[in-house]
Amino acid sequence: MTMNSQGRPSAPTSFEPRALPTISGDRGLDHEEKLIFELGRPGVSGVDLPEVQISDTRLGGQRRRAPIGLPGLSEPEVVRHYVRLSRMNYAIDAGLYPLGSCTMKHNPRLNEAMARLAGFGDLHPLAPVSAAQGALALIAELMRWLTTLSGMPAVAMSPKAGAHGELCGLLTIRAALAARGEKRGRILVPEAAHGTNPATAAFAGFTVVEVKGTADGRVDLDDLRSKLGPDVGALMLTNPNTCGLFERDMMEIAALVHEAGAYFYCDGANFNAIAGRVRPGDLGVDAMHINLHKTFSTPHGGGGPGAGPVVLSARLAPFAPLPLLLHDARGFRLIENREDLPADAKPFGRLCAFHGQMGMFVRALAYMLSHGRDGVRQASEDAVLSANYILASLKDVMSAPFGDGPCMHEALFDDRFLHDTGVTTLDFAKAMIDEGYHPMTMYFPLVVHGAMLIEPTESESKESLDRFIHVLRTMAQEAKVGARERFEGAPRLAPRRRLDETAGARNPVLRWKPKPLQRAAE
Amino acid sequence: MRYLPLTKADRAQMLAKIGAPDIDALFRDVPQAAVVPLAAFDLPDGQGELEVERALSSLAAQNRAAGAGPFFCGAGAYKHHVPAAVDHLIQRSEFLTSYTPYQPEIAQGTLQYLFEFQTQVALLTGMEVANASLYDGSTATAEAVLMAQRLTKRKKAILSGGLHPHYAETVETVAALHGTVERAPVTPGRAEDIAALIDADTACVVVQSPDLFGLIRDLKPVAEAAHAKGALLVAVVTEIVSLGLIEPPGLQGADIVAAEGQSLGNGLNFGGPYVGLFATREKFVRQMPGRLSGETVDAEGRRGYTLTLSTREQHIRREKATSNICTNSGLCALAFTIHLSLLGEEGFARLARANHARASALADKLAAVKGVSLITPAFFNEFTLKLPKPAAEVVEVLAARGILAGVPVSRLLPRAAGDLLLVAVTETNTDEDCDAFVKALQEVLS
Numbered sequence: 013m014t015m016n017s018q019g020r021p022s023a024p025t026s027f028e029p030r031a032l033p034t035i036s037g038d039r040g041l042d043h044e045e046k047l048i049f050e051l052g053r054p055g056v057s058g059v060d061l062p063e064v065q066i067s068d069t070r071l072g073g074q075r076r077r078a079p080i081g082l083p084g085l086s087e088p089e090v091v092r093h094y095v096r097l098s099r100m101n102y103a104i105d106a107g108l109y110p111l112g113s114c115t116m117k118h119n120p121r122l123n124e125a126m127a128r129l130a131g132f133g134d135l136h137p138l139a140p141v142s143a144a145q146g147a148l149a150l151i152a153e154l155m156r157w158l159t160t161l162s163g164m165p166a167v168a169m170s171p172k173a174g175a176h177g178e179l180c181g182l183l184t185i186r187a188a189l190a191a192r193g194e195k196r197g198r199i200l201v202p203e204a205a206h207g208t209n210p211a212t213a214a215f216a217g218f219t220v221v222e223v224k225g226t227a228d229g230r231v232d233l234d235d236l237r238s239k240l241g242p243d244v245g246a247l248m249l250t251n252p253n254t255c256g257l258f259e260r261d262m263m264e265i266a267a268l269v270h271e272a273g274a275y276f277y278c279d280g281a282n283f284n285a286i287a288g289r290v291r292p293g294d295l296g297v298d299a300m301h302i303n304l305h306k307t308f309s310t311p312h313g314g315g316g317p318g319a320g321p322v323v324l325s326a327r328l329a330p331f332a333p334l335p336l337l338l339h340d341a342r343g344f345r346l347i348e349n350r351e352d353l354p355a356d357a358k359p360f361g362r363l364c365a366f367h368g369q370m371g372m373f374v375r376a377l378a379y380m381l382s383h384g385r386d387g388v389r390q391a392s393e394d395a396v397l398s399a400n401y402i403l404a405s406l407k408d409v410m411s412a413p414f415g416d417g418p419c420m421h422e423a424l425f426d427d428r429f430l431h432d433t434g435v436t437t438l439d440f441a442k443a444m445i446d447e448g449y450h451p452m453t454m455y456f457p458l459v460v461h462g463a464m465l466i467e468p469t470e471s472e473s474k475e476s477l478d479r480f481i482h483v484l485r486t487m488a489q490e491a492k493v494g495a496r497e498r499f500e501g502a503p504r505l506a507p508r509r510r511l512d513e514t515a516g517a518r519n520p521v522l523r524w525k526p527k528p529l530q531r532a533a534e
Numbered sequence: 535m536r537y538l539p540l541t542k543a544d545r546a547q548m549l550a551k552i553g554a555p556d557i558d559a560l561f562r563d564v565p566q567a568a569v570v571p572l573a574a575f576d577l578p579d580g581q582g583e584l585e586v587e588r589a590l591s592s593l594a595a596q597n598r599a600a601g602a603g604p605f606f607c608g609a610g611a612y613k614h615h616v617p618a619a620v621d622h623l624i625q626r627s628e629f630l631t632s633y634t635p636y637q638p639e640i641a642q643g644t645l646q647y648l649f650e651f652q653t654q655v656a657l658l659t660g661m662e663v664a665n666a667s668l669y670d671g672s673t674a675t676a677e678a679v680l681m682a683q684r685l686t687k688r689k690k691a692i693l694s695g696g697l698h699p700h701y702a703e704t705v706e707t708v709a710a711l712h713g714t715v716e717r718a719p720v721t722p723g724r725a726e727d728i729a730a731l732i733d734a735d736t737a738c739v740v741v742q743s744p745d746l747f748g749l750i751r752d753l754k755p756v757a758e759a760a761h762a763k764g765a766l767l768v769a770v771v772t773e774i775v776s777l778g779l780i781e782p783p784g785l786q787g788a789d790i791v792a793a794e795g796q797s798l799g800n801g802l803n804f805g806g807p808y809v810g811l812f813a814t815r816e817k818f819v820r821q822m823p824g825r826l827s828g829e830t831v832d833a834e835g836r837r838g839y840t841l842t843l844s845t846r847e848q849h850i851r852r853e854k855a856t857s858n859i860c861t862n863s864g865l866c867a868l869a870f871t872i873h874l875s876l877l878g879e880e881g882f883a884r885l886a887r888a889n890h891a892r893a894s895a896l897a898d899k900l901a902a903v904k905g906v907s908l909i910t911p912a913f914f915n916e917f918t919l920k921l922p923k924p925a926a927e928v929v930e931v932l933a934a935r936g937i938l939a940g941v942p943v944s945r946l947l948p949r950a951a952g953d954l955l956l957v958a959v960t961e962t963n964t965d966e967d968c969d970a971f972v973k974a975l976q977e978v979l980s
Binding site: 052056058065071075077081082094097098119122124126132137147157160172178207210214262289295303311315365366371380382384385405451472501512520 | 545
């Protein structure tokens with residue numbers, strides 16, 4: 013027993029801290045929190061606004077008749093509510109977040125401050141272009157960075173996320189095929205691809221054909237050859253791929269695709285492994301989206317917003333969507349309508365209102381200027397080094413499916429090391445939560461049984477990596493010797509235990525309802 | 535480099551553990567022809583925070599912020615006052631730097647606010663269910679049309695001439711891949727006869743209210759006409775604050791509501807990121823795109839939230855998914871939710887009335903300027919003026935005098951009447967701003 017300076021015991025000798033129910037239902041810093049609709053009272057507001065009487069004469073007979081049903085809360089109540097909710101979340105700022113294929117790296121706060129400068133954050137998208145020259149200059153500078161890093165001549169800036177970028181790329185390809193007078197209806201997608209790839213191909217009106225992988229986690233060239241043909245519009249390939257490996261045969265793949273008259277779309281989700289070292293343009297890529305929220309560290313924000321600009325080869329560039337950004341003697345100009353197009357532009361259409369995710373552009377450029385080309389390269393190298401360090405440090409106790417070669421920015425394990433232990437990939441991942449870590453990506457890519465994909469990013473110190481490795485090694489060893497307590501039913505120390513997702517899906521409750529409505533529904 | 539924790543010594547130790555002689559060995563799978571030296575990149579080297587701040591501040595200073603003077607631009611993006619608490623709360627690390635809530639045990643904060651967001655959107659629009667956000671109002675509209683095509687198994691979408699042209703073009707880009715898109719004539723200041731265009735192949739009609747010209751539409755007859763022919767009504771709202779004062783589309787017969795939520799909690803940001811709102815009827819939920827947070831219980835029986843109905847989504851269903859969307863607008867949805875929670879029933883209604891009152895007063899004053907007429911008879915906080923000169927020229931002249939007078943219709947519809955100006959007025963416009971606008975317009979037109 014330890015004693016404090018007053019000589020009293022400073023640690024309780026025996027009781028189960030989680031077992032004793034509290035009167036409040038809260039546990040120390042761990043607060044339960046109702047829904048906002050279960051708080052507040054009528055007539056209260058957290059915003060002081062004048063009471064203004066209006067006449068109905070200009071409402072076209074459409075004045076709202078019934079109240080909306082929103083609760084009334086003062087500012088301190090609203091602040092407390094959302095602060096309490098925030099404390100139920102894991103975050104990269106709070107700990108290592110090894111979600112493979114998601115790139116949870118540090119989000120510099122300078123970037124937040126820059127996006128909030130009034131000249132960017134308070135700038136209207138349809139302000140006269142004479143009043144937005146700085147914003148257009150910023151976009152042009154970001155375009156320069158993206159085209160230079162990718163080694164490709166053009167970039168479409170409006171896609172609002174990675175999947176939106178995929179759509180942009182495929183629609184550009186569709187337009188290029190149409191201009192050639194060809195209608196090629198099939199898109200080849202490796203079986204290890206992100207779900208967005210086949211979903212986007214279908215969304216863009218193509219049929220998806222799967223390409224097999226090899227035993228070493230790459231595209232099977234023979235299978236690719238057999239599936240290429242005059243009906244294939246493009247190959248969509250992630251590189252570095254979803255197994256965390258570089259597609260060694262990238263240039264041969266590009267040559268095969270081009271010989272078949274198809275285009276080569278690269279999913280650039282993993283560009284963060286190679287930025288500053290390898291240019292996709294040199295590898296024969298025709299189009300690639302770049303997730304600014306991954307490689308260039310705009311915050312994930314609990315699921316968005318992101319941005320997914322698409323770099324394009326010279327032969328696809330004319331088909332990029334509206335708006336276009338031009339620069340001439342009078343300064344920067346936006347081409348927003350077909351009526352104003354330059355002669356060589358044949359845009360496939362428009363992907364969204366206005367000009368794209370300006371707030372993300374500012375953050376990404378701040379990241380780039382801070383890192384510089386040397387820092388971007390160093391970040392890629394550190395991300396790859398850290399992933400290989402984890403692979404090398406864990407492969408004797410966990411199981412790596414693709415042999416002894418180096419990985420890129422993420423280390424892939426399968427569940428062979430859990431064989432016959434009674435512990436599943438899910439149990440193993442959930443037990444990490446009790447250790448204070450966010451789980452790795454589980455059961456993806458689909459080509460590996462019980463996959464565990466670990467992406468440490470360049471943001472972790474060696475000390476942090478060593479501690480993580482120690483925890484995972486110990487867990488793997490415990491699982492192997494049959495010590496299952498840690499895994500069964502984990503997590504125990506999170507704000508919630510495992511959620512019943514099946515019941516949630518069978519009888520979906522997707523919103524709060526006021527009591528009378530609930531009764532009426534029963 | 536201040537963001538990279540590894541030291542040279544760390545890197546050497548790590549390479550030793552890996553058994554690699556140098557970092558290049560880890561990139562050995564990259565074809566040699568594609569390996570480029572640092573000098574191949576014609577870009578600057580890294581800089582300190584001070585230098586980056588200086589460079590970006592200088593670019594920001596070349597733009598005219600909305601708050602820098604009299605400002606009346608709208609057309610799908612609106613300047614409202616956002617309480618300071620909103621931006622503070624969304625920058626909490628636990629919200630800002632978390633991922634999509636795939637691990638619900640440690641993401642209850644995100645899942646609960648999404649559940650609250652879904653409820654707020656359903657309540658505002660008068661619909662039964664809403665999703666956890668799409669990218670923005672325009673892409674939400676495109677998704678609504680695709681959903682209507684799936685639900686009705688019909689091909690044609692009819693777009694009102696009052697639909698924001700960027701929205702119409704966004705819909706055309708994707709919906710034309712799976713069917714056809716027909717655009718009704720543009721009729722500034724009045725409703726077109728869209729019911730006459732509906733036929734047996736019509737999947738949906740898409741009507742915006744208030745429309746591009748600010749006109750509040752009566753959606754009921756359109757809904758009735760659509761339903762009579764087995765088609766759906768997609769209602770679009772670009773100014774969500776309007777629903778604090780006018781009848782929500784769900785109570786007028788809309789089957790899907792697609793809306794832009796930027797007005798609540800989110801800045802103008804030169805067009806993005808914004809937040810797409812998407813609401814529909816409960817019976818259509820399995821055809822809805824986007825994420826959903828649902829209520830359930832945990833292993834100890836406690837109420838909790840989790841992503842649900844994922845079998846609609848790309849990471850499970852791949853090419854059979856209802857949409858390819860993955861990343862959405864989570865943090866913008868949070869800003870929306872916090873702002874609306876701060877306003878509450880009373881505050882939101884007051885905000886809407888203040889907008890309408892200010893817009894109404896300015897419309898009267900501007901319509902009294904010689905040669906100017908107001909062509910929008912019923913509006914919320916935005917209306918259209920017919921000017922005796924090209925609107926784009928007037929806007930440029932006024933901009934040079936420090937007044938951003940609105941959006942010329944010709945910017946969005948180059949072939950439409952060049953003399954129309956869209957003017958938006960919100961609670962942020964002072965009496966002095968409005969008077970300055972009226973005076974300057976008088977001078978420019980005299």
